[in-house]
Amino acid sequence: MFFLENIWIVPLMPALGAAIMLIFGRRLPKSAVNLCCVGSVALSFVWSALAVWQFTHSGKPMYEHEFFTWLGSGGGKMLYTLYGGGTAEFVVKVGVLLDPLSCVWLLFVTGVGALIHIYSTGYMAHEGGYYRFFGYLNLFMFSMLTLILASNYLMMFVGWEGVGLCSYLLIGFYFHKHSASTAANKAFITNRIGDAGVILGSLTIFWLFGTFDFVKVTEMARAQSAELMGTRIVMLATLALFVGACGKSAQLPLYVWLPDAMEGPTPVSALIHAATMVTAGVYMVARSNALFVLAPETMKVVAVIGALTAIFAASIGLVQNDIKRVLAYSTISQLGYMFLALGVGAFTAGVFHVFTHAFFKALLFLGSGSVIHAMGGQQDMRFMGNLRKKIPTTYMTMLIGTLAIAGIPGLAGFFSKDEILWQTWSAQSGAFRWLWYVAFATALMTSFYMFRLIFLTFFGGARMSHEVEHHVHESPRSMTVPLIVLACCSIFAGYLGVSPSLARFVGLHGETNRFEHFLAPVFENGTESATAESAAPAEGKNEQGSPSEYILMVLSIAAAGAGWWSARRAYAGCTDGVREPINVAAPPVYRTLLNKYYVDEFYDKAFTGRSEVGGVRLGAIGAGEALWKVDSGLIDGGVNDVGWLTRALGNLSSWWDKWIVDGVCVNGPAFVIHMLSYPARLVEAGLLQWYALVMVFGVAGLLWYYVAR
Amino acid sequence: MLDIGTLHYVLVSAALFLIGMLGVVIRRNVVIIFMSIELMLSAVNLNLLAFSRLYGLHGQVFALFIAADAAAEAAVGLGILIAFFRNRTTVNMDEVDLLKW
Numbered sequence: 001m002f003f004l005e006n007i008w009i010v011p012l013m014p015a016l017g018a019a020i021m022l023i024f025g026r027r028l029p030k031s032a033v034n035l036c037c038v039g040s041v042a043l044s045f046v047w048s049a050l051a052v053w054q055f056t057h058s059g060k061p062m063y064e065h066e067f068f069t070w071l072g073s074g075g076g077k078m079l080y081t082l083y084g085g086g087t088a089e090f091v092v093k094v095g096v097l098l099d100p101l102s103c104v105w106l107l108f109v110t111g112v113g114a115l116i117h118i119y120s121t122g123y124m125a126h127e128g129g130y131y132r133f134f135g136y137l138n139l140f141m142f143s144m145l146t147l148i149l150a151s152n153y154l155m156m157f158v159g160w161e162g163v164g165l166c167s168y169l170l171i172g173f174y175f176h177k178h179s180a181s182t183a184a185n186k187a188f189i190t191n192r193i194g195d196a197g198v199i200l201g202s203l204t205i206f207w208l209f210g211t212f213d214f215v216k217v218t219e220m221a222r223a224q225s226a227e228l229m230g231t232r233i234v235m236l237a238t239l240a241l242f243v244g245a246c247g248k249s250a251q252l253p254l255y256v257w258l259p260d261a262m263e264g265p266t267p268v269s270a271l272i273h274a275a276t277m278v279t280a281g282v283y284m285v286a287r288s289n290a291l292f293v294l295a296p297e298t299m300k301v302v303a304v305i306g307a308l309t310a311i312f313a314a315s316i317g318l319v320q321n322d323i324k325r326v327l328a329y330s331t332i333s334q335l336g337y338m339f340l341a342l343g344v345g346a347f348t349a350g351v352f353h354v355f356t357h358a359f360f361k362a363l364l365f366l367g368s369g370s371v372i373h374a375m376g377g378q379q380d381m382r383f384m385g386n387l388r389k390k391i392p393t394t395y396m397t398m399l400i401g402t403l404a405i406a407g408i409p410g411l412a413g414f415f416s417k418d419e420i421l422w423q424t425w426s427a428q429s430g431a432f433r434w435l436w437y438v439a440f441a442t443a444l445m446t447s448f449y450m451f452r453l454i455f456l457t458f459f460g461g462a463r464m465s466h467e468v469e470h471h472v473h474e475s476p477r478s479m480t481v482p483l484i485v486l487a488c489c490s491i492f493a494g495y496l497g498v499s500p501s502l503a504r505f506v507g508l509h510g511e512t513n514r515f516e517h518f519l520a521p522v523f524e525n526g527t528e529s530a531t532a533e534s535a536a537p538a539e540g541k542n543e544q545g546s547p548s549e550y551i552l553m554v555l556s557i558a559a560a561g562a563g564w565w566s567a568r569r570a571y572a573g574c575t576d577g578v579r580e581p582i583n584v585a586a587p588p589v590y591r592t593l594l595n596k597y598y599v600d601e602f603y604d605k606a607f608t609g610r611s612e613v614g615g616v617r618l619g620a621i622g623a624g625e626a627l628w629k630v631d632s633g634l635i636d637g638g639v640n641d642v643g644w645l646t647r648a649l650g651n652l653s654s655w656w657d658k659w660i661v662d663g664v665c666v667n668g669p670a671f672v673i674h675m676l677s678y679p680a681r682l683v684e685a686g687l688l689q690w691y692a693l694v695m696v697f698g699v700a701g702l703l704w705y706y707v708a709r
Numbered sequence: 710m711l712d713i714g715t716l717h718y719v720l721v722s723a724a725l726f727l728i729g730m731l732g733v734v735i736r737r738n739v740v741i742i743f744m745s746i747e748l749m750l751s752a753v754n755l756n757l758l759a760f761s762r763l764y765g766l767h768g769q770v771f772a773l774f775i776a777a778d779a780a781a782e783a784a785v786g787l788g789i790l791i792a793f794f795r796n797r798t799t800v801n802m803d804e805v806d807l808l809k810w
């Protein structure tokens with residue numbers, strides 16, 4: 001149990017790497033940077049794998065360990081009244097929680113992270129700020145692992161903020177480029193909106209249960225599911241958390257930052273903005289599944305937002321020309337799938353898609369990085385073409401990634417996506433069936449835009465200039481080896497979670513869904529009432545697979561095939577110019593899609609305050625100005641008026657004191673006595689001879705008096 | 710030859726006393742004032758001596774006491790005067806008006 005009990009080392013190794021890089025990195029040679037940063041992440045991966053292995057053999061449902069109290073004294077000083085009327089003390093502990101859910105994330109985050117670190121040593125070899133890049137990457141790994149291993153909401157929030165910060169730093173890695181720095185700002189600010197939701201959600205959970213601890217919250221939510229079912233407070237908490245998930249996982253309406261995040265280096269896009277960080281929202285929702293099943297309305301919102309995001313982003317991805325932007329919109333779309341799965345209660349399917357998506361999307365991004373590397377920085381697919389002979393490894397691995405994401409049977413994406421589609425169709429006896437049509441259309445679009453990417457990049461005629469064409473070369477081994485490893489994962493990861501209905505085709509007999517079985521302790525529902533009313537699918541209902549499941553499966557395979565066929569027809573023969581079939585058919589639709597539904601323009605008008613109506617600025621800046629006017633006019637004005645009144649009263653009081661109290665009562669009597677004493681003072685001149693003279697006259701007077709008498 | 714009687718002594722004494730008194734009141738210099746006081750004391754002594762001729766020796770004893778007293782007083786007075794001069798660098802009576810406080 002050595003590795004399991006010392007699992008805290010897993011996040012600390014990248015933290016150490018980051019600290020060394022950001023303090024001494026400037027002076028270290030590249031080999032030392034590689035050793036330190038790649039080594040720390042690789043070690044993290046090995047350690048995690050061993051810890052997970054020990055965990056699965058420990059037979060316990062979870063491993064939890066608390067190290068020390070982080071916030072709160074434990075002395076009964078910070079008691080708060082709870083929603084239910086009781087009191088609870090505000091205590092937050094630093095601890096780790098390893099259960100099947102965190103195991104899944106731990107493995108693919110460290111695994112994909114290690115591969116992308118290795119890839120980066122090749123991709124970033126000729127870039128400035130090498131140590132800075134790896135320092136940030138390690139810092140990201142530390143934050144992400146903190147997020148995953150945290151045992152309570154607040155500690156998870158620390159990791160949550162940490163990955164947001166690293167995302168900001170890495171998007172703005174080329175900070176001398178204006179577009180990169182504004183994209184970094186956009187990502188950070190958009191995420192802040194979501195973060196507010198996470199804070200509100202966490203505090204509402206504390207208000208409700210009196211603890212931030214994941215295990216306790218889950219236990220209490222399951223124990224009290226009858227009373228809490230559908231209550232407004234649970235809905236509030238889950239909706240607030242989902243706002244946070246929308247921000248971090250780029251769902252409508254907060255998805256706008258993710259396409260712009262492609263300004264960062266490509267390994268960053270692969271690691272942070274495709275494979276790991278953006279799935280943090282899914283992780284949080286899955287982690288809070290006991291609460292979400294108690295709020296059917298929130299579940300509906302999650303499912304609808306997920307499905308809408310999926311088709312919205314996929315439709316934009318159909319016409320984008322930047323290779324990385326296509327993948328960015330694809331990521332948003334796939335994240336939408338994950339939330340759709342969560343929303344219909346198929347938590348396992350959602351998590352499974354996160355798992356498989358991490359591999360093939362990281363693969364696709366790294367492949368696109370390899371293409372960009374080969375093209376000398378060119379990202380526009382209209383100026384690529386016919387690269388499959390020149391960079392064969394990249395071509396083969398990207399093709400595998402594309403087949404996986406498009407849902408071609410036998411590869412990872414097929415299993416997870418099909419599971420989501422089937423759960424959407426069947427969940428709650430078909431209450432969400434209309435979302436299946438949305439998801440199905442999205443699957444068609446996904447296949448189309450991915451094969452469009454492949455055909456534009458690797459097939460047709462070469463559309464680049466001659467110098468560039470001459471320069472095209474396969475990437476170094478440090479880049480291709482991670483691609484090959486990820487390609488293998490993209491093929492085989494799906495077989496971890498083969499649904500029972502498919503098991504017979506892949507030669508697994510008598511097995512239930514192993515992935516689902518592994519995650520079952522996390523997503524089990526405590527009581528019968530919760531299961532009956534929740535949106536979660538009943539356990540084991542698809543033991544053998546119904547006929548409709550096979551029909552849907554065939555349909556989605558057909559959709560993937562249709563996407564491939566139409567993309568091939570439209571783009572495979574492009575020699576000099578690219579003709580967009582959508583543009584030919586309906587130019588306004590094409591323009592709308594190309595401009596991303598004008599959402600950025602709309603946000604710009606509605607929120608950033610750059611447009612005016614009658615001299616009043618709109619949006620957040622306008623609201624800020626209005627609030628400032630209220631503040632300066634009403635509140636500060638009131639304060640100033642009160643001040644003025646006080647001053648006037650003070651002046652009056654001062655006048656009274658000066659002229660009446662001091663003047664009439666004190667100085668007045670003094671003045672009278674001063675006047676009255678004037679004659680007496682004349683005698684007392686202080687001159688000795690004057691006294692003597694007076695005495696002489698006095699004696700003379702006395703003499704005269706006695707003599708004359 | 711006119712016999713010199715008590716009346717003459719008393720008249721001279723009164724004249725001396727008046728001169729001394731005028732000196733005390735009019736003159737500004739403290740030393741002169743001291744001298745005037747001595748003059749007044751001398752006038753009193755003369756008076757005492759004149760009457761001692763008629764009523765016995767008590768007056769002469771008193772005169773001796775007054776002479777001794779005058780000497781002591783002059784010593785103390787001059788001491789005060791020197792101390793005062795050191796303080797104020799003046800012996801002018803007009804400027805010595807601190808008594809009113």
